[in-house]
Amino acid sequence: MEKIAVIGAGALARVFCRRFAAALAGRCEITGIMSRTFEKTEALAAETGAAACRTLDDLLALNPGYVVEFAGVQALKDYASAVLARTNLIAVSAGALADPAFRAKAEEAARGSGHRLIIANGAIGGLDLLRTYALMGGAKLEFESLKAPKSLAGAPGLKGRTLSEEREEVAFSGSIDEAIREFPKNVNVAVAARAASAAEQSRMTLRSVPGLKETTxxxxxxxxxxxxxxxxxxxxxxENPRSSVSAAWSVLACLDALTAPIAFF
Ligand SMILES: NC(=O)C1=CN([C@@H]2O[C@H](COP(=O)(O)OP(=O)(O)OC[C@H]3O[C@@H](n4cnc5c(N)ncnc54)[C@H](O)[C@@H]3O)[C@@H](O)[C@H]2O)C=CC1
Ligand SMILES: O=C([O-])CC(=O)C(=O)O
Incomplete structure (x- = not known):
């Protein structure tokens, strides 16, 4: 049985934990959860039968085969090296990879220990195909996201601006590196696509679309x-309109691929 530890107890961690047993029973078990707010950690741990951990050290002491991250770009930057020194890490906050110093440090930690940092598909799919582009070379990538104004509210890139609830507007247009700095909770998918494909040219547009029911x-x-x-x-x-529910499912699918007798790549 593969032991899984979870960082985060927010929207995605909750979907992941609540769907875990049905998806991965008999192959994986959640042994521990750690987040910034211990009461939320405890509540989710009680639901899943996992240990509620106060610190990363407590979580790693459970000897998980994989740690999964649902805690944000800064948390991934803060924890990746320590996790990779001990075990494998599956992350959704791919935006951290836009920082070359973080990427180099994570790669060094993984090489040093023989563990792996795995970037999950998140709210998109096809990172395997994009990896094919990286090997082929010379890729040009254009990424466009449509989100409801409330899912972008409060992002640093808006600098206090309130997006219209009546008309569509471009919230951001430019490089993917700049996009993740300005919208760290919205465009992790674009950084994942760029990093996976090693695109030589890339740009992104983020549109705010009032009334949008599905993030696209x-x-x-x-x-x-x-x-x-x-x-x-x-x-x-x-509970968190910034995040697509499917991003949590993509981590279940990732663990399925890592532990099933037949995998689909
Ligand atoms: N790749 C993708 O497609 C997607 C990636 N994401 C990433 O996933 C992250 C989590 O998304 P949600 O669950 O919706 O967010 P959320 O805000 O509902 O939950 C975040 C959780 O992380 C915990 N946390 C934050 N900083 C922490 C730290 N330093 N140490 C321990 N715990 C910490 C919080 O306590 C909270 O439990 C987002 O911030 C974003 O970076 C989100 C959606 C899609
Ligand atoms: O959940 C989504 O649709 C995408 C997202 O927030 C991100 O990539 O940061």
Whole structure:
């Protein structure tokens, strides 16, 4: 039985923990949970039968085979090296990879211990295909996300601006590196796509669309041999409209691929 530890007790961690048993019973078990707010950690741990941990050291002391991260870009930056020194890490806050110093440090920690940092598909799919582009080289990537104004509210990039509830507007247009600095809870998917594909050219547009029921991420990627267009429309979490529920499911699917007798790559 593979032991799984969870960092975060928010919207995505809750979906992950609540769907875990049905998806992975008999192969994986959640042994511990740790988050910034111990009361929330305790509540989710009580639901799942896992240990509620106060610190990362307590979580790692449970000897998990995989730690899964649902805690945000800064938390991933803060914890990745310590986790990778001990075990494997599956992360959704891919935005951390836009920081070259973080990427180098995480890679060094993983190489040093033989463990792996695995970036989950999150609210998109197809990181395997995008990896194919990285090997082929010369990719050009265009990424577009449509989100409801309330799911972008409070992002540093808005600098206090309130997005219209009546008309569509461009919340951001520019480089993916700048996009994740300005919208760290909204465009992790774009950083994952860029990092997986090693695209030589990339840009993103983030649109605020009033009344939008499904967050939509579309990407177009091409090189001299292959042209792909992928589009994903997913329900935001009712408690955290910033995050698509499917992002939590993608981590269940990742663990399925890592532990099932037949895997689909
Ligand atoms: N790749 C993807 O498709 C997606 C990635 N994300 C990433 O997942 C993160 C989590 O999403 P949600 O669960 O919706 O957010 P949330 O705000 O509902 O929950 C975040 C949880 O992380 C915990 N946390 C924050 N900083 C921490 C720290 N330093 N140490 C321990 N725990 C910490 C909080 O206590 C909370 O329990 C987002 O911030 C974003 O970075 C979110 C949606 C999609
Ligand atoms: O959940 C989503 O649709 C995507 C998201 O927030 C992110 O990539 O940061």
């Amino acid at each position: 991420h579309s990407l177009r990627i091409e090189n001299q041999l292959l042209h792909a267009e992928l589009s994903f429309s997913s329900r935001p979490d009712p």
